[in-house]
Amino acid sequence: MAEGNVKVLGAWPSPFVMRVRVALHLKSVDYDNIEENLLEAKSQLLLESNPVHKKVPVLIHWDKFVCESLIIVQYIDELWSYAPSILPSDPYDRADSRFWAAYVDDKFFPALRRVLLGPTEEDQKAAMAEVLEGVVVLEEAFIKLSKGKAFFGGDNVGYVDLAAGSLLAWIKVIEKFTDTKLLSEDKTPSLVTWADCFSSHAAVKDVFPDTDKLADFGMKFRAEILKAASATTTTN
Amino acid sequence: MAEGNVKVLGAWPSPFVMRVRVALHLKSVDYDNIEENLLEAKSQLLLESNPVHKKVPVLIHWDKFVCESLIIVQYIDELWSYAPSILPSDPYDRADSRFWAAYVDDKFFPALRRVLLGPTEEDQKAAMAEVLEGVVVLEEAFIKLSKGKAFFGGDNVGYVDLAAGSLLAWIKVIEKFTDTKLLSEDKTPSLVTWADCFSSHAAVKDVFPDTDKLADFGMKFRAEILKAASATTTTN
Numbered sequence: 001m002a003e004g005n006v007k008v009l010g011a012w013p014s015p016f017v018m019r020v021r022v023a024l025h026l027k028s029v030d031y032d033n034i035e036e037n038l039l040e041a042k043s044q045l046l047l048e049s050n051p052v053h054k055k056v057p058v059l060i061h062w063d064k065f066v067c068e069s070l071i072i073v074q075y076i077d078e079l080w081s082y083a084p085s086i087l088p089s090d091p092y093d094r095a096d097s098r099f100w101a102a103y104v105d106d107k108f109f110p111a112l113r114r115v116l117l118g119p120t121e122e123d124q125k126a127a128m129a130e131v132l133e134g135v136v137v138l139e140e141a142f143i144k145l146s147k148g149k150a151f152f153g154g155d156n157v158g159y160v161d162l163a164a165g166s167l168l169a170w171i172k173v174i175e176k177f178t179d180t181k182l183l184s185e186d187k188t189p190s191l192v193t194w195a196d197c198f199s200s201h202a203a204v205k206d207v208f209p210d211t212d213k214l215a216d217f218g219m220k221f222r223a224e225i226l227k228a229a230s231a232t233t234t235t236n
Numbered sequence: 237m238a239e240g241n242v243k244v245l246g247a248w249p250s251p252f253v254m255r256v257r258v259a260l261h262l263k264s265v266d267y268d269n270i271e272e273n274l275l276e277a278k279s280q281l282l283l284e285s286n287p288v289h290k291k292v293p294v295l296i297h298w299d300k301f302v303c304e305s306l307i308i309v310q311y312i313d314e315l316w317s318y319a320p321s322i323l324p325s326d327p328y329d330r331a332d333s334r335f336w337a338a339y340v341d342d343k344f345f346p347a348l349r350r351v352l353l354g355p356t357e358e359d360q361k362a363a364m365a366e367v368l369e370g371v372v373v374l375e376e377a378f379i380k381l382s383k384g385k386a387f388f389g390g391d392n393v394g395y396v397d398l399a400a401g402s403l404l405a406w407i408k409v410i411e412k413f414t415d416t417k418l419l420s421e422d423k424t425p426s427l428v429t430w431a432d433c434f435s436s437h438a439a440v441k442d443v444f445p446d447t448d449k450l451a452d453f454g455m456k457f458r459a460e461i462l463k464a465a466s467a468t469t470t471t472n
Contacts, residue, residue, distance in 0.1 A: 052339060052373065064328055071334045078327040091314040092300055098307045103288060137288065 006031040007060040009045060011038045013217045015109075015166035016069035017057040018207050022162055023073045025203035027080040034060075039220055070101055073162055084156045100141050100152070101163035108134040112167060115174050116218060117225050131174075131182060138164060139188040146190070150197045157201055165198040172211045173218050242267040243296040245281060247274045249453045251345075251402035252305035253293040254443050258398055259309045261439035263316040270296075275456055306337055309398055320392045336377050336388070337399035344370040348403060351410050352454060353461050367410075367418060374400060375424040382426070386433045393437055401434040408447045409454050 006024070008031050010017035024031050036046055036056050049058040049065040059066040059075065066072050077086040087094050111134060114127035145152045145160060152160035171182050183191050199208050242260070244267050246253035260267050272282055272292050285294040285301040295302040295311065302308045313322040323330050347370060350363035381388045381396060388396035407418050419427050435444050 052335075052343075061328075066328070066331045066335075068335055068338060071331050071338065074334065075327050075331040078330060091311050092297075092302070094314060095302045095307050095311040098310065099288075099302075099304055102304060102307065107288075 005060075005062050007034055008032070009034045009036060009043075009049060009056055009058040009060060011036045011056050012207075012209055013038060013214055013221070014056055015170060016055075018166040018169075018204075019069045019162040020057045020059060020072045020076070021207045022157070022166070022203050023076045023086060025207075026084055026086065026157060027076060027082070029076070029080055039217075039224060069166075070105065070159075070163065073159065077159075085158075086153070086162065087159045088153070096145065097152075097159040100138075100145065100160045103137070103141070104160070104163040104167070108138065108164075109167060112170065112174065115178065116170075117222060119229070128178065128180065132187075135182055135188050135191065139191050142190050142194060146194070151194065157198065157203060161194075161198055165195075165204065168195050168199055169209045169211065169214055170218075171195075173215045176211060176215055177218070241296075241298050243270055244268070245270045245272060245279075245285060245292055245294040245296060247272045247292050248443075248445055249274060249450055249457070250292055251406060252291075254402040254405075254440075255305045255398040256293045256295060256308045256312070257443045258393070258402070258439050259312045259322060261443075262320055262322065262393060263312060263318070265312070265316055275453075275460060305402075306341065306395075306399065309395065313395075321394075322389070322398065323395045324389070332381065333388075333395040336374075336381065336396045339373070339377070340396070340399040340403070344374065344400075345403060348406065348410065351414065352406075353458060355465070364414065364416065368423075371418055371424050371427060375427050378426050378430060382430075387430065393434065393439060397430075397434055401431075401440065404431050404435055405445045405447065405450050406454075407431075409451045412447060412451055413454070 006029055008017065008020055008024070010021065010033060012035065021031075021033070034045070036043055038056075042054055046056065046058065047054055049060060050056075050067045053067060055067075057067075057069055057072060059072045061079075066075050073086060087097055108131070111127045111130035115124055115131055118124040118127050141160070142152055146154060149155050151157050152164065157165070174180075175182055183195055185192055198204060242265055244253065244256055244260070246257065246269060248271065257267075257269070270281070272279055274292075278290055282292065282294065283290055285296060286292075286303045289303060291303075293303075293305055293308060295308045297315075302311050309322060323333055344367070347363045347366035351360055351367055354360040354363050377396070378388055382390060385391050387393050388400065393401070410416075411418055419431055421428055434440060
């Protein structure tokens with residue numbers, strides 16, 4: 001269903017962008033995808049549409065800009081309020097979904113990022129230990145929230161599925177780089193099954209990046225980060 | 237209006253706790269206040285009610301625990317959904333409020349905290365520069381959101397008022413410690429007027445801490461943090 005003039009300013013390797021695109025797919029909202037190149041200078045459109053953070057994704061809806069992936073997902077759910085709902089309807093369940101989505105962004109993702117981009121090997125190792133604890137915490141959250149169904153959101157992909165599921169492609173890349181299973185039948189059996197369900201879901205599979213292509217991007221991105229860090233050290 | 241069995245596990249110096257208490261006052265919800273001592277070991281109730289973060293505030297509603305201040309505020313607004321509304325009704329305005337509340341928590345507060353608790357004088361100085369930029373950004377946001385009214389939320393205290401206003405007492409403490417005006421007629425005239433309106437609002441004034449008492453707590457808290465950091469360094 002087309003509803004107004006909807007554009008996503010995004011980038012294919014970004015998990016945060018994936019959340020927004022999957023949310024639009026769930027609601028059957030047509031949109032134009034504008035690709036930002038994360039390895040090049042930021043576009044004028046990005047600087048103008050998100051002047052505070054200068055980060056993708058930005059949802060451009062008519063003349064309005066909405067920033068920050070989980071805020072955009074809530075905007076999509078509230079504006080196109082027909083089923084499927086992304087957040088549950090009960091206030092406590094909504095709070096619980098928001099809690100776990102915030103856990104993913106504030107605790108789990110920063111550790112995952114450090115496994116790839118941490119400044120030292122020691123830091124990367126410490127980050128890996130945090131990630132391995134984090135997946136067990138998320139396994140427990142999944143069991144509580146899913147109530148025996150396929151998704152954190154129950155029968156449907158919901159808010160926590162978008163938050164956590166968007167990281168699955170990067171989890172595969174990190175598993176490949178580190179030769180360490182982050183999700184396993186042994187420690188996180190429910191998340192293993194959930195990861196398959198999520199990545200093959202109709203709203204997800206077309207925007208789920210190929211692991212090898214993402215790994216290649218990851219190496220280039222890491223090189224850019226290290227180059228920038230080294231430049232800062234030199235000029236300080 | 238009493239609605240079920242509502243308790244706030246909080247601590248008077250915490251800006252995050254203040255948000256929750258003010259939200260309950262706005263909705264005229266009766267609650268019991270359970271005080272956690274931030275200078276002592278965490279209580280069993282805190283460890284059990286917020287096992288992931290082990291932080292106040294926790295809203296205890298019957299047998300349910302809701303954690304994370306802005307998530308609790310949204311829970312309160314959704315559960316006791318009568319006026320005054322804390323979040324606006326329009327999806328874009330809601331997204332904008334969430335954006336600025338997230339800005340306060342993710343960008344502004346961490347810098348403010350470092351002014352007091354940063355590990356070195358150099359870091360504290362850099363943090364002060366970030367804070368002085370941040371208040372100007374918030375002044376612009378206030379002009380946009382308030383549309384000439386008294387609050388970020390317009391005529392009423394809203395979501396961004398709770399997010400930013402809860403930091404005002406700490407801003408006064410930092411002004412006192414550093415002898416630097418963070419809010420000024422010169423740079424942030426709208427925020428100066430707003431700060432007066434917010435702190436004297438009927439829902440706020442009884443939970444707005446006294447600056448001298450908060451400054452005294454701040455010194456003790458800083459000493460605890462430094463002691464803990466020194467212990468970590470010694471044992472590593």
